[in-house]
Amino acid sequence: MTEYRVKKINLNKIGSTEDYLNAVKNASIHYCNGLKEVWNYCGGKLHRVNYGYCGINGNIEYVAERIK
Numbered sequence: 001m002t003e004y005r006v007k008k009i010n011l012n013k014i015g016s017t018e019d020y021l022n023a024v025k026n027a028s029i030h031y032c033n034g035l036k037e038v039w040n041y042c043g044g045k046l047h048r049v050n051y052g053y054c055g056i057n058g059n060i061e062y063v064a065e066r067i068k
Contacts, residue, residue: 001033001034002068003033004031004032004033004053004064004065004066004067005029005030005031005067006031006042006062006065007027007028007062007064007065008028009060009063010027011056011061012059031067032064038053042062043057051063051065052064052065052066
């Protein structure tokens with residue numbers, strides 16, 4: 001089964017590019033087996049992009065990257 005690393009980025013206090021980069025650097029990471037588990041963790045389906053999947057739900061950005 002495919003394994004994904006999902007970053008959960010809080011966008012509440014983002015005011016500049018530097019704030020966003022710090023939020024990405026300090027984002028919590030969760031590992032999921034398969035896309036169904038990713039979608040359950042994120043609260044919905046994510047958009048397909050070059051590096052995996054990404055999407056925003058409320059003030060939280062989710063970035064899922066395939067690792068296996």
